[in-house]
Amino acid sequence: MDLNWLDDVLVLLEEGNMSRAASRRHITQPAFSRRIRGFEGWLGTDVLQRGANSVDISPALRANEVEIRALAARIRDLRSKIAHFDPAGSTVSLAAQHAPVFSTFPDMAVHAKRRFPALKFRLRPGNLRDCVTMFLRGDANMLLCYESESAGPLPFGDSIRRVIWGNDYLIPVVGGALRYAVKHDGTLAANTPAIVYPENSYFGEVLNKSERAFATQALSENPFCETAFSSGIKELVLNGLGVGWLPFSMVYKEVESGEVISLANHLGKEQLKIALYADVRDEIAVSLLDVWNAAHR
Incomplete structure (x- = not known):
C-alpha cells in the first residue's frame, strides 16, 4: 500500500472534486485518477461512484475520513520510529x-x-x-x-x-x-x-x-x-x-x-x-x- 494513496484520498475528501484534488497534488487528473484506482484495488472496493457524466465520493469513504487520517498518522509515526529508533x-x-x-x-x-x-x-x-x-x-x-x-x-x-x-x-x-x-x-x-x-x-x-x-x-x-x-x-x-x-x-x-x-x-x-x-x-x-x-x- 502506497502512503501517497491515503494522502490523495484525504485531499479528495477536502476538495470534493477530482480536478481540484489533482491540482493540489501537482499531478494531472488522469494520473490522479489512476492513483485512486490503485487505492481501490488495494482496498478491494470502490470509493468513487462513477456515472456517465459524474464522479461522486462514496458515503462510506466520507464516513471513515477520521480513521483514514489516523491510519496515515500511525504509518508515518511507525516509519519515523523505525528510522530514528x-x-x-x-x-x-x-x-x-x-x-x-x-x-x-x-x-x-x-x-x-x-x-x-x-x-x-x-x-x-x-x-x-x-x-x-x-x-x-x-x-x-x-x-x-x-x-x-x-x-x-x-x-x-x-x-x-x-x-x-x-x-x-x-x-x-x-x-x-x-x-x-x-x-x-x-x-x-x-x-x-x-x-x-x-x-x-x-x-x-x-x-x-x-x-x-x-x-x-x-x-x-x-x-x-x-x-x-x-x-x-x-x-x-x-x-x-x-x-x-x-x-x-x-x-x-x-x-x-x-x-x-x-x-x-x-x-x-x-x-x-x-x-x-x-x-x-x-x-x-x-x-x-x-x-x-x-x-x-
Missing part, C-alpha cells in the same frame, strides 16, 4: 483521563526524566472509554487512569501489565463567595448550585452509584453547569459558581490555603486508585512502569 530518546504516547493529566502526570514526568533524560511524551487525553480504545488499538503505548474501589482493575489479559502509582479520592468542594454559604455544621442548602458530571462519564458513573449529592444532574436540585472536564470544574468552583466533586490531588493546595472548603466530612468521599497499564512486549513502556512503581513503594 533510540530507546532512551523514544517518544512514549500516553492515553490518559483528563483529570490525572493535571493532577498526576507532572510528578510522574519528573521521575521519568531522572531515569530517561532524553525520553519524550505525547499525551492523548480523553474520557476513559476513548483512552482504553486508543491503548488497545495501539495508538498509545500506555494507559493512565483512575479506578474506583467499587469497579476494580480493567479486565485486560495477561499481556497487559498494571501498576498502581498511588491513591486519590474525589471530594466535594466549594470556593469563592459560595464558601460563606456553608453552615456551621458543614452542610449546604440542597438547592445550592452544582457543577456536575455527565452521568455517562467515569466520575459521573462512580458518584451516581454511591448517590453523592451535587455530583450529577440526577443528584442535584440546581445543576448550574455539566462537564466531564475536572480542570474546568475546578475553575468554576474557584469562582464560586457551584459545588464540585474533584480529585483531592487537584485541590489539596487550595484546601490547605482556604481558597476552597472541603465538604467531605458531611458528604463523604470516593476512594480512587491511580493505575498505569502497558503491554508487556513494549520494552520502554515496561521500563517506565518499573520506574513509577519503584517511586511509590
Whole structure:
C-alpha cells in the first residue's frame, strides 16, 4: 500500500472534486485518477461512484475520513520510529483521563526524566472509554487512569501489565463567595448550585452509584453547569459558581490555603486508585512502569 494513496484520498475528501484534488497534488487528473484506482484495488472496493457524466465520493469513504487520517498518522509515526529508533530518546504516547493529566502526570514526568533524560511524551487525553480504545488499538503505548474501589482493575489479559502509582479520592468542594454559604455544621442548602458530571462519564458513573449529592444532574436540585472536564470544574468552583466533586490531588493546595472548603466530612468521599497499564512486549513502556512503581513503594 502506497502512503501517497491515503494522502490523495484525504485531499479528495477536502476538495470534493477530482480536478481540484489533482491540482493540489501537482499531478494531472488522469494520473490522479489512476492513483485512486490503485487505492481501490488495494482496498478491494470502490470509493468513487462513477456515472456517465459524474464522479461522486462514496458515503462510506466520507464516513471513515477520521480513521483514514489516523491510519496515515500511525504509518508515518511507525516509519519515523523505525528510522530514528533510540530507546532512551523514544517518544512514549500516553492515553490518559483528563483529570490525572493535571493532577498526576507532572510528578510522574519528573521521575521519568531522572531515569530517561532524553525520553519524550505525547499525551492523548480523553474520557476513559476513548483512552482504553486508543491503548488497545495501539495508538498509545500506555494507559493512565483512575479506578474506583467499587469497579476494580480493567479486565485486560495477561499481556497487559498494571501498576498502581498511588491513591486519590474525589471530594466535594466549594470556593469563592459560595464558601460563606456553608453552615456551621458543614452542610449546604440542597438547592445550592452544582457543577456536575455527565452521568455517562467515569466520575459521573462512580458518584451516581454511591448517590453523592451535587455530583450529577440526577443528584442535584440546581445543576448550574455539566462537564466531564475536572480542570474546568475546578475553575468554576474557584469562582464560586457551584459545588464540585474533584480529585483531592487537584485541590489539596487550595484546601490547605482556604481558597476552597472541603465538604467531605458531611458528604463523604470516593476512594480512587491511580493505575498505569502497558503491554508487556513494549520494552520502554515496561521500563517506565518499573520506574513509577519503584517511586511509590
